[in-house]
């Protein structure tokens with residue numbers, strides 16, 4: 001991806017000084033699903049690839065349960081460079097990196113975006129709590145990206161620490177094929193409406209009552 005070269009050529013936040021390798025993301029340019037994690041960890045930083053540790057294996061295993069392989073999806077992180085010590089992304093770092101993530105979404109143009117964990121969710125669904133909205137299908141008019149459909153869920157790394165969340169993560173993944181089928185058959189559910197800055201929830205086959213909360 002030419003974009004990767006462009007990202008690598010910039011020192012857009014201080015993490016460019018401490019990373020070993022840029023980890024821009026990888027997957028199919030034709031992917032219908034885009035997963036978004038938090039930031040590269042140590043192994044990812046060493047190899048320049050996203051989700052290759054234990055959390056990545058869990059993600060791959062979950063994909064297999066719904067008949068998908070890593071090559072079928074696109075996966076990226078909020079941050080493209082590892083924060084030292086795997087600390088949380090700082091707000092300024094996440095803000096500096098957001099234009100790259102937005103451009104990846106625009107290029108891949110996925111039917112469904114799955115934010116993994118609160119940091120990824122905050123980029124596109126600010127102010128929401130992951131525990132409140134995980135597993136829900138949310139449609140939102142994202143500035144610069146138009147209407148996008150999201151299903152936030154837990155980050156696999158968090159599930160490795162909270163094994164009791166595994167059944168929840170598995171149940172969220174089981175929804176993915178049906179969501180994709182629905183969005184393929186009802187493309188207007190991802191792009192038409194005259195609201196701006198609002199979000200609503202979709203249930204498969206049923207458009208639910210619009211919620212008028214304003215997030216911007």
Ligand code: SF4
Nearest residue numbers: 012013016080081097
């Ligand atoms: S984390 Fe993002 S904003 Fe910071 S240097 Fe890396 S690519 Fe640039």
